[in-house]
Amino acid sequence: MSKLNEIQNKIHELNGGEFQKMMDVYFSKIIxxxxxxxxxxIGNNNTKTGTPDTLIKTVENKYxxxxxxxxxxxxxxxxxDDLEKCLDKSKTNIPINEIEKIICCCTGRLSTExxxxxxxxVSSYNIRLELLTIDSISFKIFDFPSIASDFLNITLDTEQILDIDDFVKAYNRGKLATTLNTALxxxxxxIDLIIExxxxxxxxxxSGKPGVGKTRLALECLRRYKENNLEYEIKCLRNNGQNLYSDLKLHFSNPGKYLLFIDDVNQLxxxxxxxxxxxxEEEGIDFRLIVSVREYAERKILEKISKLNNHLIKIDILQDKDIETLCKEEYDIKNHLYIERICKISKGNARLAIMACETAIRENTLESIxxxxxxxxxxxKGIKKDFESELENSGLLRTAAxxxxxxxVNLKDDENLILMAQLANLEKNDFLRMTEKLHSMEILDIYxxxxxKVSDQxxxxxxxYLAIFDKNLLKYSELIGIYFxxxxxxxxxxxxxxFSYYYQKENYELIKEEIIKVYHDLKEKSDDKLEDFLYTFWFALEVETLVYIQEDIDQLSKEEDNQINYDISKQNSNTSETLSTxxxxSQTEYYNESLELIMNYL
Known part of the structure; x- marks a missing residue:
């Protein structure tokens, strides 16, 4: 049975209230x-007498x-009968000349006659009439997978490509997620730069640091862009790890103009x-992207799209006066001591400021922030208590970490699930039971x-942090030993x-110690992953990395037929990786040594 037939059958099963609610959501998206x-x-699927059943007041003040x-x-x-009532001002209290259109929707069919x-x-009244039967409605719902899912329990895609409002709802649905509903x-x-x-x-x-407000800013730009570019279909991508091929084909295969927002593109x-x-373009598809990326991943994303027409905009932190405005206007926090503390700990980070405001209101103590x-x-703290209240909290926390x-995580990948279970010190069945428990606690989303995937970033x-640094339930060396x-x-x-949120000297030293353990193990085995490991974890192995590169340069100098091209763009990937490392x-105590090595290498 095709999905279209399935949609039609499900629509036939709806009662009057369910049908109206589904179609009202549809019209809210397109009008x-x-x-x-x-x-x-309100609150149930019953209907009551009204003329019309639904009224929409347009931005042009028509009905x-x-x-x-x-x-x-x-x-x-x-x-x-419905049309006669709609054209009767005594029943609607709306003059006929203010009615732009009447739409009649049914779950059956009408003849041509x-x-x-x-x-x-209605033609003599200069009012447009739109008649939507089961056929046209099913085609329209097919273009809105979220409506098909919510009202008909039909899955058309993986629900990763969403309208702006559905994206915000999905984001805010995360347990203790910082809301996207605040003002900007x-x-x-x-905003002017982005729209241009x-x-x-x-x-x-x-591009910007985590928490500066890239997502919220992008959504505002999408809404404003739509206001002046009605021909564009605006979508947002909320990555859940499932294959995107069918979603992209469903949403973007027809000729048209599309603007897609990808949140945290560095994780895609x-x-x-x-x-x-x-x-x-030759197929009539005008497709544009707006993406957010964390500052530390900016370079890699730019490398991926270097041949495409792209524009980078840096998003800076907010100033203290802006954080103060947020405290006062969004959360009605007027106490200057609270505002000063929130400004101090957030350091211009919008997400931390929101978390601080919500915590301060809930706890009503300065000590809480x-x-x-x-x-x-x-x-x-509620999440921490949930873990501590569980008899198996150490296994549960290890699994979550x-x-x-x-x-x-692909739950169909048995080989990886066995590795994960071993890391958690659990049998596979117990690990899967912990997985279901985390899902029931709304910590883990399962698609x-x-x-x-953990529900919130x-x-x-x-x-x-809780498992590795606070409770010491997992060894970082074991994680990177398996997955690097x-x-x-x-x-x-x-x-x-x-380290964006928990950069403390003791945390850094713990990670460094664990990295060194793996390094020594790789070196002892003469593992061919050693170079890649040094280039990745150079910050914890500064001297070792510089020594390795020096030895590499010495070896190159002995090879008479080896010539390094001065045009860096034409050098091989290994050369680029060495120079990049x-x-x-440049910001370390080994700046002079690294500069000398660069000169020697070239």
Whole structure:
């Protein structure tokens, strides 16, 4: 059975209230205006008498009337009566000249003759009539997978490509996620730059530190861009690790203009699938991207898209006066002591400021927002209590930390699940039981029983901190020993995320000690991963990395036929990696040594 047939069958099963609610959501997505569900009962799926069943007031101050029915027979008579009521000002209190359109929706079919006669009844009033039967409605719902999922329980895609409002709902649904519903403060100049960039670039990149407000800023730009570019279909990608191919095909295969926002593009492993859509102009597809990327991953993303028309915009932290405005206007915090403390610990980071405001309101004590570490502890204290209240809390926390480390896990990959279970010191069945427990605690999201992911980014970082640094339940050396270099990029992402919120000398030294353990093991085995390991973890092995590169240079100088091209763009990847690693030493005490090695290498 095709998905279209399945949609039609499910629509036939809806009662009047369910049908109206589904279609009201649909119209709210395609019509720019205020929706009033006059004939719908709040809180349940019953209906009540009203004319029209739904009223939409457009931004042009015109009115759209919508009538619904799930009758299986006498549809013509039903709509004929509905039209008479809609055209009766005594029943609607709206003058006929202010009615722009009347839409009649049904779960049955009308004949050609019936459609013609109904259209004639309103033509003399200069009012457009739209008649939507089961056929046209099913086609329309097919284009909105989230509606098919919510109202018909039909899965059309992996629910990763969403409308703006659905993206915000999905984001805010995460347990203790920092809300995206706050107003935007002090970003007007950035908004102008971003909208200008969207107009002239294929890809607009928003780069900044974690928590500066890139996601919220991007969403504001999408909404404003849509206001002046109604022909563009605006979508947001919320990555859950599932394959994107069918989603992209469903949403972007038809000729049209599309703008897609990708949040944290540095965590997306299927970027190339999306970039392919940038070259389909000849097929009538105008496809543009706006992406957010964490500052530390900016260079790698720029390398991936270097041949495409892109524009990088740096998003800076907020100033203290902006944080103060957020405290006062968004959270009604007026006490100057609280505001000063929030400004001090957030250091311009919008996400930390929101977390601090919400914690301060909930706890009503200055001590609850003493510093960043204690703030995050306080914000997630309920989660910590959940772990501590479980009899098997150490196994549960270890399991959660491993999921946090890996970000996205394929639950069909038995080989990896066995490795994860071993790391958690559990049998595979016990590990899967812990996985289900984390899902029931709303810590872990599981998509169609195939992919698992911690529900919130900062929650993921906190769980990892709790297990590795606070409770010492997992050895970092064991994690990187198993997953390096296969998941090298993910390991780097994880470290940057942890140190964004928990950079303390003792935490750094613990990680460094664990990295050194793995290094010595690789060196003892003369493992061919040693070079890659040094280039990745150079910050913990500064002297060892410089010595290794020096020895490499000495070896190169002995090879008479070896010539290094001075045109760096033409050098091999190994050369680029070596020079890139040496450039990392520019802010360290080994700057002079690294500079000398660069000169020798070239």
């Amino acid at each position: 720019n205006g205020e929706v009033y569900s006059i004939g719908s009962v 759209i009337f919508i009538e619904y029915t799930v009758q299986k027979s006498n549809l013509y008579k039903k709509f004929e 019936e459609i013609s006669k109904l259209t004639t009844k 403060y002090a970003r007007e100049s950035e 960039s969207i107009n002239r670039s294929q890809i607009t990149i928003l 492993t299927q970027l190339n699938l999306i970039l392919d859509y940038l070259g389909l 003493a510093n960043v570490t204690e703030l995050v502890e306080e914000y997630y 491993i999921y946090s480390f890996l970000t996205v 169609e029983g195939e992919v698992a 900062i929650l993921s970082t906190y769980i990892f 270099p296969k998941l090298k990029n993910r390991i780097i992402e994880n470290l940057n995320g942890v 040496l450039s990392n030493f």
